[in-house]
Amino acid sequence: MIYIFTGNGKGKTTAAIGTGIRAVGAGFKVLMVQFMKVKELSSEYNVLSKLENFDIESFGRKGFYLPQEELEKNPELKEKGFKPFSKIDYQMANDGIEFVINAVINQTHDVIIMDELCVALNYKLIEENRVENFLKEYKNNFHFIITGRYCPDWLMEIADLITEMREIKHPFHKGIPAQKGLDY
Numbered sequence: 001m002i003y004i005f006t007g008n009g010k011g012k013t014t015a016a017i018g019t020g021i022r023a024v025g026a027g028f029k030v031l032m033v034q035f036m037k038v039k040e041l042s043s044e045y046n047v048l049s050k051l052e053n054f055d056i057e058s059f060g061r062k063g064f065y066l067p068q069e070e071l072e073k074n075p076e077l078k079e080k081g082f083k084p085f086s087k088i089d090y091q092m093a094n095d096g097i098e099f100v101i102n103a104v105i106n107q108t109h110d111v112i113i114m115d116e117l118c119v120a121l122n123y124k125l126i127e128e129n130r131v132e133n134f135l136k137e138y139k140n141n142f143h144f145i146i147t148g149r150y151c152p153d154w155l156m157e158i159a160d161l162i163t164e165m166r167e168i169k170h171p172f173h174k175g176i177p178a179q180k181g182l183d184y
Helices: 012-025 043-048 068-073 075-079 087-105 117-122 128-138 153-158
Strands: 002-006 030-035 054-059 111-115 143-147 161-164
Touching (some): 002 012, 002 153, 012 030, 012 111, 030 087, 030 117, 043 054, 054 087, 068 075, 087 111, 117 128, 117 143, 128 153
Parallel strands (some): 002 143, 002 161, 030 054, 030 111, 111 143
């Protein structure tokens, strides 16, 4: 099955982790692959790394990165510390999807969380056809949980469950930084 947590609101990764913890409680082995993130920088890693049968791998760099053209259209993002993608971002994202494919082929886990996959697909860090073909081939044999805003239409079509988080209000827009322990 394919579960998707998407939308512009907060809570997508949190929902995926909660579902993963429930799966571990039911005897499943869970793999969480984070795209565009560094696992050691998230507070949840401090707990999840100690949880038996919940493995985390991350494929990203410290900081926030976007395509150059997006930064040119929104110069205020540069002022907030966003930097342009480079070759390493494409390589890391592709290494991440390769890691997922190998885990599925080798049947090392029952539930695969692909955190921020929708964002990586939206920014074309990973080839969509590769991911689409892979998911269609294995969706009946594994449980996939996919997070991130900008979920592509083709992914929503093949998904079994979609939950959209909708932002109503966020402190970021008032200049309030992310809060450790609540936001990361």
